[in-house]
Amino acid sequence: MKVKLLKIAFYQLLLILCTTTAFSQTPRFKVLGLYTTTVEPDHVSFSKDAIQFFTQLAAKDNFIFDTTTRWEDLNDEKLKDYQVVMWINEFPHNQQQRSAFEKFMANGGGWLGFHVSGYNDKYTNWPWFVDFMGGAVFYNNNWPPLPAKLIVDDNKHPVTKRLPKKYTSTINEWYGWKPSPRLNKNIKVLVTLDPANYPLGKKNIIPDGDIPVVWTNTQYKMLYMNMGHGDQIFTLGIQNKMFEDAILWLGLKGK
Numbered sequence: 001m002k003v004k005l006l007k008i009a010f011y012q013l014l015l016i017l018c019t020t021t022a023f024s025q026t027p028r029f030k031v032l033g034l035y036t037t038t039v040e041p042d043h044v045s046f047s048k049d050a051i052q053f054f055t056q057l058a059a060k061d062n063f064i065f066d067t068t069t070r071w072e073d074l075n076d077e078k079l080k081d082y083q084v085v086m087w088i089n090e091f092p093h094n095q096q097q098r099s100a101f102e103k104f105m106a107n108g109g110g111w112l113g114f115h116v117s118g119y120n121d122k123y124t125n126w127p128w129f130v131d132f133m134g135g136a137v138f139y140n141n142n143w144p145p146l147p148a149k150l151i152v153d154d155n156k157h158p159v160t161k162r163l164p165k166k167y168t169s170t171i172n173e174w175y176g177w178k179p180s181p182r183l184n185k186n187i188k189v190l191v192t193l194d195p196a197n198y199p200l201g202k203k204n205i206i207p208d209g210d211i212p213v214v215w216t217n218t219q220y221k222m223l224y225m226n227m228g229h230g231d232q233i234f235t236l237g238i239q240n241k242m243f244e245d246a247i248l249w250l251g252l253k254g255k
């Protein structure tokens with residue numbers, strides 16, 4: 001009798017162990033990172049660092065991070081496998097890819113866009129994307145790339161909860177936008193360029209303005225981050241925590 005009970009207890013324990021292991025090995029979500037190797041060298045070096053950073057994070061936080069330089073992978077068939085799409089250093093190349101992305105977002109997909117991936121101007125001709133970005137159209141930038149003081153607008157949001165109220169970010173090329181996405185009621189700004197930086201730049205100067213650098217359009221599961229120029233972006237621990245919290249927020253939102 002005793003032996004039998006022990007046996008049952010043993011098998012129960014085995015079952016628990018197996019289930020726990022199986023559970024912890026099931027990836028929590030899948031991310032597809034798209035990038036291009038023929039763009040501005042500083043954007044290529046950012047993509048290398050980003051891929052390394054998110055690959056390590058995927059192993060640590062238990063999600064899948066696939067990458068591709070084939071922007072034609074922005075199609076319904078491919079995207080149905082993924083919960084989050086990341087544009088690392090570019091954007092779709094044609095109408096087909098744009099449409100597939102719009103559909104993915106309308107169906108509740110997640111997007112994390114860095115730096116130039118949010119770039120748009122009067123030649124872009126993609127009104128949907130301008131609206132998605134909260135109306136923000138590229139307006140100006142600083143040059144050379146510089147570190148900048150940032151203000152964290154919301155320390156309670158899941159993406160920025162581990163950041164201090166203010167911090168000095170890594171070297172980046174910062175973009176100004178017109179209009180400021182903050183003016184759009186659907187936009188929640190999480191991080192802003194501190195006016196204490198102005199004038200920012202030497203060759204190209206950002207003289208003033210309300211310039212959000214991290215924001216989300218609450219109509220979508222999306223997050224734009226202006227960081228993404230050069231090889232210093234992932235050198236700051238507290239900011240790296242924001243990148244980690246960002247991908248987890250997008251991947252697990254609504255789960």
Ligand code: ZN
Binds near residue numbers: 042043115228
């Ligand atoms: Zn840049």
